[in-house]
Amino acid sequence: MMAMDTMVAEGPRSPEAKLGLRVEDLWDVMEPQLSPTEKLNACFESIPVSAFPMAPSNKELEIKSDATLAEAVKVLARHNILSAPVVNVDAPEDASWLDRYIGIIEFAGIAVWILHQSEPTTPTSPSTPNTPTSASAIAAKANGLTFALELENLGLGSAATTSGNFFEDLISSEPYKNTKVCDISGTFRWAPFLALERSNSFLTMLLLLSKYKMKSVPVVDLGADRIDNIITQSAVIHMLAECAGLQWFESWGTKSLSEVGLPLVTPDQIIKVCNGK
DSSP, rough: OHHHHHHHHHHOOOOHHHHHHHHHHHHHHOTTSSSSSHHHHHHTTSSBBGGGGOGGGGGGGEEEETEEEHHHHHHHHTTOEEEEEOOOOTTTTOOOOHHHHEEEEEEEHHHHHHTTOOOOOOOOSSSSSSOSSHHHHHHHTTTTOOHHHHHHHHHHHOHHHHHHHHHHHHHHHHHHOBBGGGGTTTTOOBBBOOOTTTSSBHHHHHHHHHOOOOOOEEOOOOOOOSEEEEEEEEHHHHHHHHTTTOHHHHHTTSOOTTTTTOOOOGGGGOOOOOOTT
8 A cells, every 4th residue: 555655645657657546546436246357347448448648659650551571671670669550552531540551560470471472483493382402401391391491482591591591581582572561461460450449448458459469459539540549568568567556456466377367378389499490
């Protein structure tokens, strides 16, 4: 309680802390017969996503659908973000947000998409895309290790040199330099543009970011032509960190992951990469 009194006396440390105090106020007036989980859900259900602090202005970025993958990566890297909404350059001037945006492009999605390409005609093997060209790739193919072959087909170097020059080969590949963002729309790594309205609840936003594993959720106004805010997983984690000392948070913060019901990863689900491989 001392920590909470100190926060109230000195004022919230940040906009996120103000949101935590709002949850605290709701927590105090919730029906006593509710369980802690039900009380917390009810609190979050009572707060609209419009109350979440706005993202810094320099983070509200959009990538045009006719940009190349290389250009998209440069924008993401320059602003230190992992994803951004994609604007349809063919949309009319008065288009609503539903027609203006075609999806969310992610850095990880770009990398995975490039690695999974196996076009019939490639820079290193124009006529026989399934035939390895280096001795190490032939051996890998014989052992069922087709990843090295896929890299060669993409023009990403031989299996023997890929480990040392992987990123250099990646950014010099034809798919990376010439493919447009709109060309990979609808692929298996393309994140859907699932947006929330400003009136939707905080609880709905948390479910999308946690249970449904979305990395970010755009917030829009109905009828508006632009995104109002983008709420990311990291922004929510930062908000929770700012709530340390509040009663509702401390009731959960001292518990183990299993006690609060968070999913645990079993040993067989862990992917390991050994040094030197």
